[in-house]
Amino acid sequence: MLVSVTGGTGYVGSHSVAAVLRAGHRVRLLVRDESAVERALAPLGVDPGAVDVVRGDVLDRFGVERLAQGADALLHAASVYSFDSRAHREIARTTVAGTERVLDAARRAGVGRVVHVSSFGALLPSPGRELGPDSPVGRPRETYLAAKAAAESVARAHQAAGAPVTITYPPALLGPHDPKLGDQVTRLRNTLRGLMPIWPTGGLPVGDVRDTAALHAGLLGGVGPAGNRHFGPGEHLTTRRFVAVLREVTGRALPTAHLPARAMLPLGLVTGLVQRVWPWHIPAEYGALYTCACAARVAEGASGSPGRPVPETFADTVRWLHREGLLSARAAGTAAAG
Incomplete structure (x- = not known):
């Protein structure tokens, strides 16, 4: 099975790529800088030559279309994760538009299984004390969280239209091998x-990046839990x-x-x-x-x-x-x- 991945040189993405390869699948990455592939994957025991690479980013229509073409499954993990105010412009520029472009391309290409990596923060502030799969999209008053909430709305619109999109909500993630020190x-x-x-x-939910990666590998391979919205393992x-x-x-x-x-x-x-x-x-x-x-x-x-x-x-x-x-x-x- 061929799994295409955006954000594969980031924290969640690189660990998810390693988990997908361990499950016996092939991987194709969309990357802006090919040298980042080795830096992200080699520490995880992955031979960079074991993955196919498409040059481009999530705002590059032709790159995204090449990424999706012929893929059996797609993981959209690309995101600018930062609360740093200096990153606000990049967050606003890429997060929502990138999600629109990637999910649209996957749908046109007939990708059979798509996993969109959201965040528990996309559901904040919550009208109740607990978050669950049926929690409404939040309206957070913060740039990064607001962008993730807007991208969440895009993914839910695809779900409502019957597209094979699954959404995951990782907690705040820790663990070894963070290639970009997020x-x-x-x-x-x-x-x-x-x-x-x-x-x-x-407080906040906290989990291990390796556990969320394992969740993604299972969902992409069709052996994950039932349903189309899943919270990553963690503890409040x-x-x-x-x-x-x-x-x-x-x-x-x-x-x-x-x-x-x-x-x-x-x-x-x-x-x-x-x-x-x-x-x-x-x-x-x-x-x-x-x-x-x-x-x-x-x-x-x-x-x-x-x-x-x-x-x-x-x-x-x-x-x-x-x-x-x-x-x-x-x-x-x-x-x-x-």
Whole structure:
């Protein structure tokens, strides 16, 4: 079976590609930079020569059409995942238009199975206390989340029209081998580097990128769970629990103060404005604060299998950061010896 993939050199995409190949399928990637294929896949034990490559991006109509042509299944994982205000223009430019182009091309090409990677954040703020497959599309007041919500509406419109589109909602993902060092892994790293002594209250679902990748491989191969909307395996963590698990796996004290998330939102707005002109990353992003303030839980049973234990995922992430020279032995604490 041939599986075409967008976003295959990103965090979720690269792990999903590895899982699809392990399941015995062929993979075709849409990439802007072919050199990124080896950087993303080689650390996962994937021979870059084992995948076919189409040059282009999700806004390139001809590239997207070549990607979809002849594919048995397609994974749309391309997205600009960032709460950094400097990325707002790119997020707004690519996320919704890219989803429209990719899903339209897959439908015209007669692709038999399409998986669109959404986010639990696309359903925020939730009118109820829990998120489930029937939760309405959210109307979040944050650029990244709003773009994911708009892309979610595009995918649901294809579902309503009878297209074979399945939507997945990964939690906030951690785990080893993040080729682009995205926001969530960076947030964990910044905490261990002492750059985040103040955290908002609230919480968010957290999971392992390898578990979400396994979900995608199953859905693409037709052996996944029934239904056309699925939450990735994970566990809801309060921010206090998040820091507590980091203390557990590193043996470090990590002194932290917790302030009400909603009270911190004005600070997030200010830092977002400053970040547009400040060259170094400020780890106090409005989007992260907003997500914690919403603090919606995934309904019990909605994410299927429970996935890896959270401490295991955290420890693997810390060890990987240390091995890659992105975290000192002191910052990694006892996890560095694992």
